[in-house]
Amino acid sequence: MSGYLWLKEVKCPACEAVFKTARVKASSLKVKGIDTDFHKTYEDVKPMLYAVTVCPECNFAARNDDFDKVMLDYQKEVIQIALAVKAAKKNVRFAETLETNTEDAVKKHLLAVTYAKHFKPENPNTIAGLYMHITWMYREDGNTDKEKEYMQKALEYYIKTFEKGTFIPEKIGEPGIIYLIGELNRLLGNNNEAVQWFSRGVRHDHIGNFPNIEHLIRDAWEKITEEKRKQDNG
Numbered sequence: 485m486s487g488y489l490w491l492k493e494v495k496c497p498a499c500e501a502v503f504k505t506a507r508v509k510a511s512s513l514k515v516k517g518i519d520t521d522f523h524k525t526y527e528d529v530k531p532m533l534y535a536v537t538v539c540p541e542c543n544f545a546a547r548n549d550d551f552d553k554v555m556l557d558y559q560k561e562v563i564q565i566a567l568a569v570k571a572a573k574k575n576v577r578f579a580e581t582l583e584t585n586t587e588d589a590v591k592k593h594l595l596a597v598t599y600a601k602h603f604k605p606e607n608p609n610t611i612a613g614l615y616m617h618i619t620w621m622y623r624e625d626g627n628t629d630k631e632k633e634y635m636q637k638a639l640e641y642y643i644k645t646f647e648k649g650t651f652i653p654e655k656i657g658e659p660g661i662i663y664l665i666g667e668l669n670r671l672l673g674n675n676n677e678a679v680q681w682f683s684r685g686v687r688h689d690h691i692g693n694f695p696n697i698e699h700l701i702r703d704a705w706e707k708i709t710e711e712k713r714k715q716d717n718g
Contacts, residue, residue, distance in 0.1 A: 488512040488529045489582045498544035498566035523620040532617045533589040542566035543575045545595035609651040612641035639668040659688045659697045
């Protein structure tokens, strides 16, 4: 596994500690498959285990890209929390090795969620994405109960993303967020709610700009129809 990883030196934007963290080599990512909720599986490597960077001194945590780019000048509460953790020496220490495991990766994601919830303004899409990472990690481990637990949390924050109307990823647009809300409901067995969201998706003014999303919505809707047909015949 270590052949797919490298160590990057980074500087914590909260406490300015300098440390090295494991990152996955982009050249090693070869997609095997994509699930209906956008989960990608890769050959030989699980990049989600390394998707969050955590400062070993103050436990400030964020997605790798956010950790490298975020400016905390106007996030006083976030800085105060990080410095308080550092001063109290209650920081969580992770093994200083290249390879990691699901348990530690989940803890790192939850640290990132904790800090993300203190950002002003809060970005619910970032929090939903972190919960989805945890969902997918448990899926890959075959832990269905934990998968559904965190899928529900992700669903709640995708709904917040839609309601807020900001921080919508350009790649999938608002129709993509609507699709994800519908699909997570479907995967959780909430078929009536799923149909309502899919219906809203196909009627969206901009659905024509996202033909791939429209295809996914209609395919998911067809799956629900088939499931209902089987139940009626059963």
